Amino acid sequence: MxxxxxxxxxxxxxxxxxxxxxxxxxxxxxxxxxxxxxxxxxxxxxxxxxxxxxxxxxxxxxxxxxxxxxxxxxxxxxxxPYARILSSFFDKIAGIQRNGKRYRGNLVPQLMQRYGVDVGSPENDFEFDQIASFRRFLLFARDTIRWRRPMEPDIxxxxxxxxxxxxxxxxxxxxxxxxxxxxxxxxxxxxxxxxxxxxxxxxxVPKFNESEGHGPKRAHKVSAYFDDLSRHLIWEIYKKDFQLFKYDFDNPDNKLPKAEVDLDEVHAKLGR
Structure with a gap:
């Protein structure tokens, strides 16, 4: 491997x-x-x-x-994990990639058709309901991770x-x-x-943010995107990430970790 x-x-x-x-x-x-x-x-x-x-x-x-x-x-x-999945959505799903195309070709049309995700377009200035679309994307992300359907989970x-x-x-x-x-x-x-x-x-060091400027800006604070169901899904997908890397699951708006990473714990729990 x-x-x-x-x-x-x-x-x-x-x-x-x-x-x-x-x-x-x-x-x-x-x-x-x-x-x-x-x-x-x-x-x-x-x-x-x-x-x-x-x-x-x-x-x-x-x-x-x-x-x-x-x-x-x-x-x-x-x-x-809250900020990371939001960033994935705005960059990879709602955004246009460096090559001027949508990420992974037919992925966005598939999401629109199967999950009702709408991400707008450059023509309408990326005008869409960000919260509703993100929550539908989250269902899709969970399905890929839990059941590897309709595709393998994306990195x-x-x-x-x-x-x-x-x-x-x-x-x-x-x-x-x-x-x-x-x-x-x-x-x-x-x-x-x-x-x-x-x-x-x-x-x-200058800022190297390769996803900046290719799509819509996030219009709301982080917690606005996560209702009870979304948070349930987030815990299902990222429970280990919250626990091992000490992030605050209870407050999506607190982006900072609550403690330093315990390297021995990480090696013990992820080395099995």
Whole structure:
């Protein structure tokens, strides 16, 4: 199985397990800069050299060697599950992708037909009932995760604990897990602990948000999207994420974690 979703600097200073919708564009760019003293020109997800990625055949042997020997600082980043699924909806379902098309081709028409999801269009300025459509999307997301129907779950809304556990089960171990909501602090701690060829201050890093500007803006506060049924579904899908990464299930508007991540607990519970 190896280490899918894993990136490593070419200098082998750090290893990162990507968790989609958790600042992965910024993290990839910072890793690239810490080796080369410049940012990748374009979306870091499109890079094919300058950064080891498990999806690149030539990167698999060095990544595997480094992960199994635990020879480099290893980390990942998590995000509040309420905000993460909302972000997935606005970016992947309601938004237009970088290539000018809808995400995964026929996914949105299928959602409209089967679940009654309406996401508007650039022509009508993305005018639609965001709350009703998001709640219907949430039913679809739950169906994909629970029953793998009408399709396999997508990496952008499958649970963070699932992404993070494959790395542990296959022999990896994390040194740090930090929060998107405290990004600068967490990322700086990683950089301070890793022997990077180029030093950088996270406060100087420009914003890399690849999904910005491709679709509608969220019109309401987070809690407005989640009624009792939605919260029941969220708990069903992301219970482990709330528990392991210390987020506040009871208050969707509290985006901050209630405590630090307990790395021993994460390895014990996700390593089975």
């Amino acid at each position: 190896g280490f899918p979703g894993t990136w490593m600097t070419e200098s082998e200073s750090m290893v990162y397990r990507v968790v989609p919708k958790c600042a992965c564009s910024s993290i990839g760019q910072i890793m690239f800069y810490s080796d080369h003293g410049r940012y990748f020109d374009g979306d870091i997800h499109d890079s094919t050299d300058g950064l080891h990625k498990w999806a690149q055949e030539g990167s698999q042997t060095p990544i595997e060697r480094m992960v199994k020997s635990h020879g480099a600082l290893t980390f990942t980043c998590v995000r509040n 952008h809304w499958s649970a963070m604990s699932g992404h993070i556990s494959t790395f542990i089960v296959n022999g990896g171990r994390y040194d740090q897990i930090f929060f998107t909501e405290k990004f600068n602090e967490g990322m700086q701690k990683v950089l301070n602990a890793a022997p990077t060829p180029v030093k950088l201050d996270v406060n100087d």
